[in-house]
Amino acid sequence: xxxxxxxxxxxxxxxxxxxxxxxxxxxxxxxxxxxxxxxxxxxxxxxxxxxxxxxxxxxxxxxxxxxxxxxxxxxxxxxxxxxxxxxxxxxxxxxxxxxxxxxxxxxxxxxxxxxxxxxxxxxxxxxxxxxxxxxxxxxxxxxxxxxxxxxxxxxxxxxxxxxxxxxxxxxxxxxxxxxxxxxxxxxxxxxxxxxxxxxxxxxxxxxxxxxxxxxxxxxxxxxxxxxxxxxxxxxxxxxxxxxxxxxxxxxxxxxxx
Ligand SMILES: [Mg+2]
Numbered sequence: 001x002x003x004x005x006x007x008x009x010x011x012x013x014x015x016x017x018x019x020x021x022x023x024x025x026x027x028x029x030x031x032x033x034x035x036x037x038x039x040x041x042x043x044x045x046x047x048x049x050x051x052x053x054x055x056x057x058x059x060x061x062x063x064x065x066x067x068x069x070x071x072x073x074x075x076x077x078x079x080x081x082x083x084x085x086x087x088x089x090x091x092x093x094x095x096x097x098x099x100x101x102x103x104x105x106x107x108x109x110x111x112x113x114x115x116x117x118x119x120x121x122x123x124x125x126x127x128x129x130x131x132x133x134x135x136x137x138x139x140x141x142x143x144x145x146x147x148x149x150x151x152x153x154x155x156x157x158x159x160x161x162x163x164x165x166x167x168x169x170x171x172x173x174x175x176x177x178x179x180x181x182x183x184x185x186x187x188x189x190x191x192x193x194x195x196x197x198x199x200x201x202x203x204x205x206x207x208x209x210x211x212x213x214x215x216x217x218x219x220x221x222x223x224x225x226x227x228x229x230x231x232x233x234x235x236x237x238x239x240x241x242x243x244x245x246x247x248x249x250x251x252x253x254x255x256x257x
Contacts, residue, residue, distance in 0.1 A: 006171075006174055006177070007163035007165050007166040007171050007174070008163070008165060009162050009163060009174065010160065010161070010162060010163075010164060011147075011148055011160075011162045013145060013174075013175070014116070014143045014145065016178050016179060016182075017114045017186070018182055020112070020113065020114060020186050021186050021187065022111075022113045022186055022187050022188075022189065022247055023113065023114050023116065023179060023186045023187075023188050023189070024108055024113055024114065024115045024116065024189045024191070024243075025116050025117075025118045025172075025175055025176065025188060025189065025190045025191070025200070025204070026115065026116070026117055026118065026190070026191035026192070027117075027118060027119060027172075027190075027191060027192040027193060027194070027196060027197050027200075028117045028118075028119035028121055028126050028130075028144075028146070029119060029120075029121050029193075029194075029196070030193040030194055030210065030212070030216075031098070031191050031192055031193045031197075031210050032097065032098055032101050032117065032191075032236075033095050033096060033097060033098065033129070033133075034095075034096045034097070034098055034099075035094075035095060035096070036193075036194065037091045037095050037121060037125060037129060038070070038073060038074065038120075038121055039052060039073075040090075040091065040094060040095065041073075041074070041077045041082070041087055041090070041091070042073040042074070042076060042077060044090075045077045045080055045082045045087070045090070046073060046074070046076035046077035046079075046080060047072075047073070047076035051076075052073055053216070055069045055072065055073060056069070056194070056195055056216070056218055057218075059195045059198075059218075060195055060218050060221060060222060065167030065168070066120065066167065066168050066169055066195055066196060066198070066199075067161060067164075067166065067167050067168060067169030068167075069195075070120060070159070070169060070196070071159060071169075074158075074159050075158075078156050078157055078158070083155035083156075083157070084124075084149060084151045084155070084157040085155075087125070088124070088125055088128045091125055091128070091129050092128055092129055092132045095129050095133075096133070097133045097134065098235050098236050099235050099236075099237065100235045100236030100237030100238070100239070100240060101235075101236045102134060103236070103237065103240065104236040104237070104239065104240050104243075105134075105138065105142075107240060107244070109141075111247065113247070114143070115142055116142070116143045116144075116145060116175065117130075117142060117143065117144045117145065117146065118145050118146075118170075118172050118175045118190075118200065119144065119145070119146040119147070119170070119196075120146070120147055120168075120169060120170045120172075120196035121146055121147065122146065122147050122148055122149040122159055122160075123144055123146040123147070123148050123149075124148070124149060125149075126144055126146055127139065127144065130142065130144075145162075145170075145175050146162070146170065147159055147160060147161050147162050147169060147170050148160040148162075166199075168196075168198070168199040170196075170199075171199045172196070172197065172199045172200035173199050173200055173202070173203045175200070176188055176190065176200060176203040176204060177203060180203075187205045187206065187246070187247075188203075188204050188205045188206070189204065189205070189206045189208065189243060189246075190203075190204030190206070190207050190208070191208045191210065191233075191236075191239070192207070192208070192209060192210070192219050193209065193210040193212065193216075193217070193218075193219050194216070194218045194219050195218045195219070195222070197219050198219070198222055201219065201222065201223055201226070201228050201230070202226075202228055205253070206231065206243075206246060206253045207223070207228065207229065207230040207231065208230065208231050208232075208233050208239050208242075209223055209230045209231070209232055209233070210232075210233055210234065210235075211232050211233070211234050212234070220232065229253060229254075229257045230257065231253065231256045231257060242256055
């Protein structure tokens with residue numbers, strides 16, 4: 001799907017960084033944050049963890065696609081009467097940053113390496129939580145390529161997918177593939193953790209897969225099954241020295257997989 005005709009995007013993309021040697025793209029939920037915000041909403045305000053987890057596993061097994069499974073999760077939150085503003089507040093109060101992310105970001109900024117969030121979550125929620133966690137100045141300097149939301153006057157809301165015709169809802173490979181067409185393509189790092197990253201996993205030069213103590217390591221399972229080279233990490237402080245060594249050309253991905 002990803003390499004054929006690209007799905008039509010209903011939302012704009014930021015301009016690509018054509019002159020950079022390295023680009024960092026990262027999933028947001030559960031990768032830059034310690035817990036997935038959409039899982040948090042579903043587990044606590046929607047149809048609950050058990051059904052949500054089964055939905056993730058159905059996607060991983062190919063019994064459902066991400067777009068439809070994710071839509072069901074979020075619809076269960078709306079069905080229980082929770083407005084978008086209420087969800088935003090709950091997430092700002094509960095979602096935490098990966099303990100190594102700020103230092104990682106600072107280092108990337110020093111080396112002029114763009115860090116771009118590529119998320120299946122809804123942009124207004126990401127902006128609200130990110131601003132809360134890192135402050136407005138830093139948050140405004142990070143590009144976000146995500147899905148969006150439609151909020152109705154009665155407070156109900158629905159996710160607006162970037163690529164509604166794709167089973168991924170947001171096909172994350174579309175944030176990567178334009179870089180491949182550049183005369184001098186950069187080295188692309190991608191960080192992810194879950195089923196929302198399956199669309200990107202094959203297309204990064206260096207794929208980092210986050211592992212978590214709760215055992216919800218779906219991307220790791222997928223990459224092992226599909227034999228996609230990846231480096232496991234449990235927080236950004238562990239990934240930083242590896243990225244530094246690759247950027248300094250002292251090491252390559254094959255030294256780590
Ligand atoms: Mg994630």
